[in-house]
Amino acid sequence: MHTKNISTAVIKRLPRYYRYLGELLAHDVVRISSKELSEKMGVTASQIRQDLNNFGGFGQQGYGYQVEYLYTEIGKILGLDKKNKLIILGAGNLGMALTNSTGLQKRGFEIIGIFDVNPQVVGKKVRDIEIYHVDTLESFLKEHEVDMAALTVPKAVAPALAADVVKWGVKAIWNFAPTDLHLPSDVVQENVHLTESLMRLSYKKKAAEEEKK
Amino acid sequence: MHTKNISTAVIKRLPRYYRYLGELLAHDVVRISSKELSEKMGVTASQIRQDLNNFGGFGQQGYGYQVEYLYTEIGKILGLDKKNKLIILGAGNLGMALTNSTGLQKRGFEIIGIFDVNPQVVGKKVRDIEIYHVDTLESFLKEHEVDMAALTVPKAVAPALAADVVKWGVKAIWNFAPTDLHLPSDVVQENVHLTESLMRLSYKKKAAEEEKK
Numbered sequence: 001m002h003t004k005n006i007s008t009a010v011i012k013r014l015p016r017y018y019r020y021l022g023e024l025l026a027h028d029v030v031r032i033s034s035k036e037l038s039e040k041m042g043v044t045a046s047q048i049r050q051d052l053n054n055f056g057g058f059g060q061q062g063y064g065y066q067v068e069y070l071y072t073e074i075g076k077i078l079g080l081d082k083k084n085k086l087i088i089l090g091a092g093n094l095g096m097a098l099t100n101s102t103g104l105q106k107r108g109f110e111i112i113g114i115f116d117v118n119p120q121v122v123g124k125k126v127r128d129i130e131i132y133h134v135d136t137l138e139s140f141l142k143e144h145e146v147d148m149a150a151l152t153v154p155k156a157v158a159p160a161l162a163a164d165v166v167k168w169g170v171k172a173i174w175n176f177a178p179t180d181l182h183l184p185s186d187v188v189q190e191n192v193h194l195t196e197s198l199m200r201l202s203y204k205k206k207a208a209e210e211e212k213k
Numbered sequence: 214m215h216t217k218n219i220s221t222a223v224i225k226r227l228p229r230y231y232r233y234l235g236e237l238l239a240h241d242v243v244r245i246s247s248k249e250l251s252e253k254m255g256v257t258a259s260q261i262r263q264d265l266n267n268f269g270g271f272g273q274q275g276y277g278y279q280v281e282y283l284y285t286e287i288g289k290i291l292g293l294d295k296k297n298k299l300i301i302l303g304a305g306n307l308g309m310a311l312t313n314s315t316g317l318q319k320r321g322f323e324i325i326g327i328f329d330v331n332p333q334v335v336g337k338k339v340r341d342i343e344i345y346h347v348d349t350l351e352s353f354l355k356e357h358e359v360d361m362a363a364l365t366v367p368k369a370v371a372p373a374l375a376a377d378v379v380k381w382g383v384k385a386i387w388n389f390a391p392t393d394l395h396l397p398s399d400v401v402q403e404n405v406h407l408t409e410s411l412m413r414l415s416y417k418k419k420a421a422e423e424e425k426k
Contacts (some may be wrong), residue, residue, distance in 0.1 A: 011416055015409035019391065042393070078412045079419035086411075093313060097306035103391050103408035109415075148414060172418040174411055178232065178316050180255070188421050190414035194405065195316035196228035198299075198387060199291045201361060201403035202322075203224055205385040206292035208401050 006054050006077070013051060014074055016041070021071040033064035084109050085145060087170075089161055090152035091116035091131050094176055098150055099126050109148075113140055134161070141168040148172040155179045219267050219290070226264060227287055229254070234284040246277040297322050298358060300383075302374055303365035304329035304344050307389055311363055312339050322361075326353060347374070354381040361385040368392045 020041055024032060034052075038045035052065060075081055086104075088095045091114050098104065099111055114131045116122060122133045132140060149170045151158055158177030166173070166187050173189040175181055178196075181189055233254055237245060247265075251258035265278060288294055299317075301308045304327050311317065312324055327344045329335060335346045345353060362383045364371055371390030379386070379400050386402040388394055391409075396402055 012413070014416070015406070015412040018412065019406075019409065042395075077416065077419075079415040080412065084415055093306045093310035097310055098407070100306060101407065104411060107408055107412065109411060147418065148411075171421070172414055174414050182255075186421065186425075188414065188417035190410055190417065192405065192407065192410050193228070193232075194311070194314065195320055196232065197403055197405050198317060198322060198361075199228040199231065199293065199320065200225070201385055201387050201401065202292040202297055203227070203290065204401035204403065205360065206290075208384070208399065212399075 010051050010054055011077075014078060017051070018071065018074045018078060018080075021067055021074065024067045025071055029067050031064040031066050037065070080108050082108070084147045086111050086148045086150060086174075087140075087146050087165075088114045088150045088152065089134075089137075089165070090150075090154075091118065091121045091126075092152060094152040095150070096126065098152065099129060112144060112146070115140075137165065138168050141165065141170065146170055148174055150174040150176065151181075152176045223264050223267055224290075227291060230264070231284065231287045231291060231293075234280055234287065237280045238284055242280050244277040244279050250278070293321050295321070297360045299324050299361045299363060299387075300353075300359050300378075301327045301363045301365065302347075302378070303363075303367075304331065304334045304339075305365060307365040308363070309339065311365065312342060325357060325359070328353075350378065351381050354378065354383065359383055361387055363387040363389065364394075365389045 020037065034045040034048045038048050041048070052070065072081075086109050088098055088111055095114060095116075099114060104111070111127075111129050114126065114129055115134045115137055116131055117134050121131050124131050146169070149162075149165045149172070151162055151173055153161055155177045158175070158179055159181055162173055162175070162181045162183065166183055171187050173181060173183065173187065175189055175191045176194070178193055180191070183189055233250065247258040247261045251261050254261070265283065285294075299322050301311055301324055308327060308329075312327060317324070324340075324342050327339065327342055328347045328350055329344055330347050334344050337344050359382070362375075362378045362385070364375055364386055366374055368390045371388070371392055372394055375386055375388070375394045375396065379396055384400050386394060386396065386400065388402055388404045389407070391406055393404070394402055
């Protein structure tokens, strides 16, 4: 099926379905009704049916969804049916957190290089992955196929570094720098703005307090 | 004004407005038109007017928005007009990344304690903030007012630890564990699911590749 036909809102929810289906699969669950899945996930059964019916004719009345089939199909939509090769730009705490994330490894994301400018870390290895100097990035990208680059460097250097890796062929940027990158239209990006996330929590807390008044 | 009257979609965008306005303020910009702001932020001027008109009668025709006023008002809505006290649960790479984040400090989030079980880090200090043993959490929360807890511990222990801090009075959880927490209705949460974010990037990349075909 063509991913184009699925709405952005559904796409946003797909990784969460994928996580729940993966957990069911790990517990050897073969099939699940929309009602059971609805109780687990805290969304309505009708929402689940609407979302998952995008993926064809499963979810038969009285039978439920085939967990493995659905998991595999959603995995394909998400591009997880192949290994995705990732580089980490910035060997600071955040870069190390990503490097050590078991979640990423479980989903088939393979980190093949880490890049930094700090002579104290360049040359070291983390989980057998080498930390290279940023100066070697261009030649590394010529020699290796890289699907995505995680950008965990300071804001001041992030836009220029992103422009460099894009120039050298990377088509997907996972941006952690608290700035908006202006990239060519054929390059995709996903932003994780941690401070903005915490501000949303702060807003929710304040709103909840006001509601009680 | 009452935050209740603002739509969730606008709220989601507020931290980004706040970031841009903060940058303008840092560059001594006194006022800005919706057109200029629109070009900077890459959203339509009409969207900006719609969003910002929620905050009352600024943005006069031919005058533009008063940057400092708007920045201050949005800060109030986001609960940033006071110091927010934060604890970090988990002194791993992610916990350290948050502890060292200058963005958090700049927005008035003050980290007052870090908690872990690892004897190798308990007792140490990071930026003058002590790392305590998790066993001391209950007494710490009795003695200190804590606005929010960042949960950066492994998935297997996250739900129980979240339940504990909530029991001991914390009303806002910033959850980084790749699991959904089931918290009482008066407790707010904000989730940062990193692997899901990367899956969305993977989806976008695959969709962009298919479009080219």
